[in-house]
Amino acid sequence: MFKIDVQFSRGMRQFDMRLNAGAGVTALVGPSGAGKTSLLRALVGLEPSHGTIELAGRALSGGNKAVPPHRRHLGMVFQEPRLLDHLTVEENIRLKRQGDLVALAARLGINDLLARQPHDLSGGEKQRVMLARALHQNPDALLLDEPLTALDPAKREAMIAFLRDVFAELDIPVLYVTHAMEEAARLADNIAVIETGKIVAHGPTQDILALRSDAHLLSRVTGHVAALDDDYGLAQINIGGQMLEVANRGLEIGRAVQLNIWARDVMLAKTRLEGISARNQLTGRIQQMEAIDPSTTDIFVKVGEANIRARVMAKTVADLGLAPGGDIFVIIKSASIE
Amino acid sequence: MAEFLTIVGLSLKVALFALIWALPLGFVLGYVLATKRFFGRRLLSVVVMMPLVMPPVVTGLVLLYLFGPKGAVGQLLAPLGISFAFNVAGAALAAGLVALPLIVRPIRLSFEHVSKDLDEALAVAGLTPWQRFITLYAPSALPGVVAGGVLGFAKALGEFGATITFVANIPGETQTLSLAIHSALQAFDQGQLVLWLCLVSIGISGLAIWGSEFLLSWLERRLTGRRAVRHV
Structure with missing residues (x-):
């Protein structure tokens, strides 16, 4: 269970987000500037925040204490791929961790890419590698920040189908940020709607959809x-x-x-x-x-x-x-x- | 001929010794100035860059007052058997100090251009600050190290003002290329030596630049996986 109760400010804007997310995919949906990305950055510890963040009974942030990003055990896929060009795909996934990559690579369909260099890959392949890096750490939660942004519409479709399959096999909380309700509807079990720095609705996808799409x-x-x-x-x-x-x-x-x-x-x-x-x-x-x-x-x-x-x-x-x-x-x- | 070889050998030795201390220091300074925020950072930056803009003679005088036989630091080091007075070590100190700004500059720029996004991604992926330094920062700074090293070497090789002021012009001890050319020019019959010293200076400098170009394009391929774009 991901228990989130954080407050932070960016420039003049104030954010106050409360959310409990269990295993399964929770989509954070809202227009740009609503604070979706800022929330993820606060969760992984890249931006300071007040309040408390708790994951699987472990405090990531609370009071004056904040666990540094490298000790939070979170996997994150950013809007754009962030790979090291001087390392191979395999080295980019492993970083410092040893262990079997074969099963994971097979699951993500990137076996053929492991020996290649990142600059050889397409946008979609790079995001798969980012996902592999995130999952290879056995994170306690997986966070994705509009991972389809850099893809063209056809690739996006394929990636959504692919992500559905990958998410189905995970038993950790997955937070998926997007501005597209339609994308959220296809990927998420639960939807949290963010508007101007607050979560204004949160519930099972079908409930939120019924609520929202009828308006x-x-x-x-x-x-x-x-x-x-x-x-x-x-x-x-x-x-x-x-x-x-x-x-x-x-x-x-x-x-x-x-x-x-x-x-x-x-x-x-x-x-x-x-x-x-x-x-x-x-x-x-x-x-x-x-x-x-x-x-x-x-x-x-x-x-x-x-x-x-x-x-x-x-x-x-x-x-x-x-x-x-x-x-x-x-x-x-x-x-x-x- | 023996004289010629002594001069060239000594010059290379001084430039090399200068790099041995100034390059590691330049690496650390470049990293600290590029990535750390602390009180006095700007002052440190100014102090490091000073030898580039100060008259070298003044740099030499400062060294003399600090590290000379009667200098503040020199007196402290004397009982330990460490002396910079009128010897190779002193020449390397002067040459390295004058070269330091040229070494720090490109290294600092390399560190400043390391992607913050990549650093964040690696942090979230569980890499400690030290592991991020090894995985991301150090490789990214290599082109700067090469550029800084070559510039620093060339500068140290040709240093004149600070060297002659600090350790004088002693054949076989502190008389490097520039100093030797200067001396030879004063004599009536050493035109031949001047010519050869000039030629070897040009040769070494050209070789250093060519080597660094080669190394940089190799690094570019290693670091990005791409071929360097050649601008003709």
């Missing part, structure tokens, strides 16, 4: 309460002159409200529909269409002042002949008041 699928619509239907517990919300009914949770007439509408709760129709359960049908005009993948299209419909996103099948777009500028009925299955 942009939410349309926010503002209106005000026009009428209340006490018999059925409904409130009518006026949105640019059109009425939308939602469950009344203690609203009073005249109050401004914001509605959250998920893209998957929105249906589109060329004509007003009769005899369906959804009560809310608004008229709008298609503003813009965005193909998400070959089978899915997002359609943005202007209703009054609001812009509502609807997620529909691409085939629907063709069948109904939907196009920007066209008038459309927007059927909202459910909307919640924020």
Whole structure:
């Protein structure tokens, strides 16, 4: 278990990161400048930090004591390969440690590279050698700082598949820094989201993905309460002159409200529909269409002042002949008041 | 002819002895000045570089006041049987001191260019500071050592001002190439000797530079695994 509770500053920025990472891959995801690399550098002892770092019951840093980098037993793969040009690949992996390299080299597919010089290798091969160096030390944890940065997209794909296999055989904590949520989703068991120096979310990959990737699928619509239907517990919300009914949770007439509408709760129709359960049908005009993948299209419909996103099948777009500028009925299955 | 060989042999001996003490010291100074941060670092840097810019005669005088028979250090060393007065050791001391800045400079530059990134990577990989010095710093400094060694050797070989001031111009004892040429020029009948001494000076200097070029390109291949780029 990697127990991290560190505070540090870089220039004017303050960082405060708390994270417990067990065996398995934890991706640290965030935009550049969020403090991902700085966190790794603090963990390996290349940058000073306050707070405590504990790995497998061993204190790496805490109070006034900090274990120097060479005694932390951590393996690290940097953004760019850091190999000694005057040594062979094998010497670069071994450094001072003896022991069997054959099994490791076979696992990482670098048997043929061992006798070569680093400058002969491609970017991807160099990063494999860096990984071999890190793993040859039998580290207590493996840290990777955007190791795919220097690779072109095709090599990146191959490297992701390769890393998945390598990570699957490790039983130590692996911290994988990346700015790409997609890369994290494919490699990590857990994701920690870093924003402006703090870890703002941490959990199993699927949970974080559900949380994060949906955020942009939410349309926010503002209106005000026009009428209340006490018999059925409904409130009518006026949105640019059109009425939308939602469950009344203690609203009073005249109050401004914001509605959250998920893209998957929105249906589109060329004509007003009769005899369906959804009560809310608004008229709008298609503003813009965005193909998400070959089978899915997002359609943005202007209703009054609001812009509502609807997620529909691409085939629907063709069948109904939907196009920007066209008038459309927007059927909202459910909307919640924020 | 015997005189000629004595002069050349003595010069080589003085330059070699000068390198024997100044090159290791220059290596340590270059490393310390490039990589350590401490109080007085700038002062040390200035002191080390002084012989390069001071008039050599002044350097010789300073040596005389310090290491001469009546100098502060000289008096302390005399009971131990160590003397720098008017002998080969003194000539090597003067020549080495004047050569020291030229030795330190390239070595220091080599150390300054050692990649911080590589040092960090090796530290994280578990190498102690000493192991990093052996694995990374020392090999990286080799080109600087070669360049500094050759420059220092050439400077020591041709040193004039500090040597003549500190240990005088004694044939067979302290009369090196430059001093011998100077003396021969004063005489009426030694044009032949002057010519030969000049030729051998040019020869030794050229050989040293050629050797260092050869060594540097070999080192370049060893250190980077690449062929040195030749700029024509």
